[in-house]
Amino acid sequence: MNFMEWVKQPWPWYVAGPLIGLMVPLLLLIGNKSFGVSSSLRHICAACLRGNIPFFQYDWKKEAWNLFFVSGILLGGLIAASVLNNPAPVQLNPRLVHELQGYGVGDFSGLMPQDLFNWKSLFSLRGFALTVAGGFLVGFGTRYAGGCTSGHSIMGLSTLQWPSLVATICFMTGGFIMANLLLPHIL
């Protein structure tokens, strides 16, 4: 198997995880930056919609690196899904497939369920909950918590800050409640 074929395969956790962990020293060493993605949304507010809100009155240009970083993530997604694409479907736990089929999800070919995330579904209650309401909670929750999976769970834990451990436990608790108790009623 040549290198390109190998890269196109889905990457196992023991390759992807350590590479994600290396983002921490990489950003520290190329410019003393803390790894964290969710603050980009705050900078966008500060740049475009600041109004009179004190939370957005700061010099977002000092954090412009973060906007370049998230633009890169978008481009990286584009490259990975085109040049490095693997056409085989995601290998999922049969129990999840069975459960989701019960909700009318039949397309398991991509990384995202096409039956749930498409432009038409936006106008259904289910699609609205998953995209609009879900997105709102991601934005509101991460800023209220002061960080996200990268800012708290990876950067915060890497620097051994106990509030980041509290935040990570709450992220997971919220996810468990939503996926197991609430989502079955939404789907």
Place this chain on the structure above:
Amino acid sequence: METAEFRIPVLKETNTDYEVSSLDSLSQKGSNDSRSGWQYLKYLAAGIFFGIILVKSEVISWFRIQEMFRLQSFHMYGVIGSAVAVGIISVAIIKKFKIKTIYGDPVVFYSRPFSKGQIVGGLLFGFGWALTGACPGPLFAQIGAGTTVVIITLLSAIGGVWVYGWIREKLPH
């Protein structure tokens, strides 16, 4: 390890945003690298690298997130766990050997305070994570990978941040 901690000062901070160090009252390092716009390209490159990892490891998959929260797969726990382990070791090495940035500055670490937001906001973000199958990084990668409707999710997330900023003073912290 203990002594290494003492040798490099860890700044005690009051800014509760873990990700915006330019707001830190103790922030002493201005953006050393903001002299030229070209310097930003290295962050773009770092983002491209990160985006590729997120897609190729299937971390951006809504299905994988559902498996994680249903304890049906080890994959996501392996990714996050090994990322944290490598992060902790890297930070320890930087502290121990006082490794400097490419500009020759010492690496600065911050010790940020606890707030109730980490609990309430954390739970709310957890709800959103399970709904969208994405934390903020994967949102950008999902759009890049071709699920264009996630643009709406991203705009809604920006709306969520804005509403948080708007009612922030009324929330417990």
